[in-house]
Amino acid sequence: MSRLPQIAPEQASPQQAELFAVAKSKMGRVPNLLRALASSPAALRGYLDFSGAIGAGKGLNAQQREIIALAISETNGCEYCLAAHSTIGKMVGLSPAAIDAARRVDGVDDASRAVARFANAVLVSRGRVSDADLEAFHVAGFSDEAVAEVVAHVALNVFTNYFNNLVETDIDFPAAAPLAAADPEACSTACGCNA
Numbered sequence: 001m002s003r004l005p006q007i008a009p010e011q012a013s014p015q016q017a018e019l020f021a022v023a024k025s026k027m028g029r030v031p032n033l034l035r036a037l038a039s040s041p042a043a044l045r046g047y048l049d050f051s052g053a054i055g056a057g058k059g060l061n062a063q064q065r066e067i068i069a070l071a072i073s074e075t076n077g078c079e080y081c082l083a084a085h086s087t088i089g090k091m092v093g094l095s096p097a098a099i100d101a102a103r104r105v106d107g108v109d110d111a112s113r114a115v116a117r118f119a120n121a122v123l124v125s126r127g128r129v130s131d132a133d134l135e136a137f138h139v140a141g142f143s144d145e146a147v148a149e150v151v152a153h154v155a156l157n158v159f160t161n162y163f164n165n166l167v168e169t170d171i172d173f174p175a176a177a178p179l180a181a182a183d184p185e186a187c188s189t190a191c192g193c194n195a
Contacts, residue, residue, distance in 0.1 A: 004167045006035035015041045022048055032172045033080060033164060050156055059146035060115070060153070062092040067112050068119040068153040070102035074179070075123060078161035080169045082176035103179055114140030115150070122154045 009020050009030060016038045020030045026048075037044045055065065066089040073081035082103070089099045098108045105120040107113030118137040121129045137147065163169075 002032070002036055002167055002170050004036045004039050006032045006170060007038045008035070012038065013041075016044070019044050019048060026052070031084065032170050033084070033160060036167050036169050037163065047156075047159070050152075054149060054152040054156065057145070057149045057152075059143055059149040063089070063094055063098075064112070064115045065153055066092055066094055067098070067102040067107065067115050068150060069157050070099060071105045071116045071119050072123055072154055072157040073161055074103040075105070075120060076158065076161035076165065078164050079176070080164035080171050080173075081157065081161050083171050083173040086176040087173045100179065103176075110140055114142065118142075118147075119150050119154050122151055123158070127151065 007016060009017065012020055019038065019041060020034070023030050023034050034044060034047075037047055060068075066085055069081065069085040070089060073085055086099050089102070090096075094102070095108070098112060101107050101112065102116050105116045107116050114137055118129070118133060121133040125133075134147070137150075
């Protein structure tokens with residue numbers, strides 16, 4: 001059960017109701033994350049504005065943004081975000097294999113692997129990625145615009161992961177299946193998939 005109230009739309013203040021209307025127009029509904037985040041209309045507005053702004057970026061496509069969300073959510077152990085982004089990932093065309101790979105900080109092709117690994121490097125290094133990590137991302141065909149957007153998406157996902165982990169938000173998406181144990185010899189990331 002959620003540790004903060006998940007405000008029902010019919011119980012929302014005028015400010016919360018306005019933000020819920022924005023969310024519903026973009027997502028078709030108001031997920032429990034946003035209902036809990038509405039405890040602070042400022043935090044909810046910040047999330048919606050930041051998410052909308054970086055979602056319109058040109059450095060990454062929708063699938064790559066979901067790969068980042070899945071990789072970061074797995075590393076941070078956020079069951080809510082794993083459920084949400086597994087669902088959204090399917091909606092934007094990620095295959096089950098691509099979703100599984102992203103959660104393992106890997107990919108089904110060079111581009112998706114580069115996105116997952118660079119995002120994870122940003123997370124685990126707290127932004128102090130090595131020259132080799134940055135160069136590998138550029139060599140994979142990504143621009144400086146994409147670099148900035150990866151950092152932005154990592155930050156947004158850390159925010160929602162930490163919020164959901166703290167609040168224990170009730171999951172209102174199909175639950176993400178646990179990852180099968182990986183070969184510990186083959187896994188070189190900090191995702192915890194072989195723990």
